[in-house]
Amino acid sequence: EPEVTQTPSHQVTQMGQEVILRCVPISNHLYFYWYRQILGQKVEFLVSFYNNEISEKSEIFDDQFSVERPDGSNFTLKIRSTKLEDSAMYFCASNPSGLVYNEQFFGPGTRLTVL
């Protein structure tokens, strides 16, 4: 069964460093998302991506964040200068058509720890 994959599973970085989180969505899906979950809190929407551009972004997704789909298979989230408060689990998800009536398929997550 097709699945969304994410790498790495755990990333530890120093404050101020750049990190890139990688996702491989399901191949025939058209919409891609990043969500994050700070420990003990609810999952929050960061950004959605369609047709090689951002479809929507939340207020969390400031200039320190960027997304791209460099090669038609990977979907990456970059944090330019990490802060302590960026420590969280980051989930990638994909959706066949972007409609909310479709199931969203989540990756296993990347746990980011900023020291």
Add this chain to the structure above:
Amino acid sequence: KNEVEQSPQNLTAQEGEFITINCSYSVGISALHWLQQHPGGGIVSLFMLSSGKKKHGRLIATINIQEKHSSLHITASHPRDSAVYICAVGGIESNFGNEKLTFGTGTRLTIIP
């Protein structure tokens, strides 16, 4: 902005008990998702509902669009059902077609053998 509330926040039950988890939201939606999050953190989609009721095995999900409320039921609960159950809504009434999900805080379910 849609507010999604779940109750209870924590639920402990004996194996075999019937479980009900509730979700309420503040703004009309196109679809509601029930998700399961295991201790390792991974999220699995259980149901997507836009109306009525769905059943998968021992899991049943219902939604009342007029009352902006959904319930997830687990029959004959088992220790392997122990997880966090999350309600998420999409397609806010004022912007149908918006594909992002807004999540509730989750219900931590523990089933004791």
